[in-house]
Amino acid sequence: MSRAVAGEEGFRETERMPQLQLPIFPDGLTAITNEIGFRCESGKVVYFYGHLPVFQHDADDVRSFRLFTSQLIDRGTVRQADVVKAFGVPLITVKRYVKVLREQGSKGFYAPRRHRSAPVLTGEVLSQAQTLLDAGKSIAEVGAEVEVLVNTLQKAIRAGRLKKKN
Numbered sequence: 001m002s003r004a005v006a007g008e009e010g011f012r013e014t015e016r017m018p019q020l021q022l023p024i025f026p027d028g029l030t031a032i033t034n035e036i037g038f039r040c041e042s043g044k045v046v047y048f049y050g051h052l053p054v055f056q057h058d059a060d061d062v063r064s065f066r067l068f069t070s071q072l073i074d075r076g077t078v079r080q081a082d083v084v085k086a087f088g089v090p091l092i093t094v095k096r097y098v099k100v101l102r103e104q105g106s107k108g109f110y111a112p113r114r115h116r117s118a119p120v121l122t123g124e125v126l127s128q129a130q131t132l133l134d135a136g137k138s139i140a141e142v143g144a145e146v147e148v149l150v151n152t153l154q155k156a157i158r159a160g161r162l163k164k165k166n
Helices: 062-074 080-087 091-104 123-134 139-146 150-158
Strands: 002-007 010-016 036-041 044-049 052-058
Touching (some): 062 080, 062 091, 080 091, 139 150
Antiparallel strands (some): 002 010, 036 044, 044 052
16 A cells, blocks of 8 residues: 655655565464464475465475575574574574575585595504504604604594503
């Protein structure tokens, strides 16, 4: 509905009255905000804007969950705190995936996972490193000889996989 004002040119529109979506949710819905909510049904998570379903994904589809909630945040529809409160996920995780959306787009959520390289401390390298440590060599000397980073050897000592001679 608009408001009209009379002038020399006749009537003209000055303002438009905003249309509001009432927060009317179906039974069993969990509210994220006053306008957006969700419900789990038959192994699916269904998101609603008021009483209208707008998106759904399998309950175990974490990637689609992260994508959709990140889109809601990025568009200003919900706040990060709203997602944290409604779903009980850590704030840092929400921030991480909003960043993925902004930097990589939706394909960032479905990209193949990066895998770590093969372990450096194989049984043979561990044995050789332990022999050198037992002989009284420093961690730096052992690292240079077995061609392993000092940091890697220190982690192995902290984890109890190597014993440093006192």
